[in-house]
Amino acid sequence: MRIMYFAWLRERIGASSEEIETGAATVDALVEELRAKEPRYAAAFEDTSALRVALDQEEAAFDAPLAGVREVAFFPPVTGG
Template identity: 65%
Template structure:
């Protein structure tokens, strides 16, 4: 699946997107796999309350299933004006 990173998440990880092979069944499990990779992922995902997530372009939560998903995106909360 493709994993996309936006704003400061991208800055901390150093990539805008990457292809990830995973056995994770939920967003939270995917995050744990990513955090175990390297310190930069640990830093990017250190405070999940400061992040939002979308699975296949639908806003969801960290307990959502990613089974069969093509894309998971992580980004900070956004405000409009």
């Protein structure tokens, strides 16, 4: 599965994307796996209320299932300006 990180998430994790193997059934479970990887992931995913997620380029909820998903993108909410 391809995981993509945008904006300050990319900066905290130090990568814009990575390929991982996961047994996570939902986005929430994937986030828990990522938090456990390293402190930089734990810091990046400390407050998921400040994040949005897209599965295969469609916005989704954190309780969404990952079955069949090929790409997960994490990003902060878009603001106007």
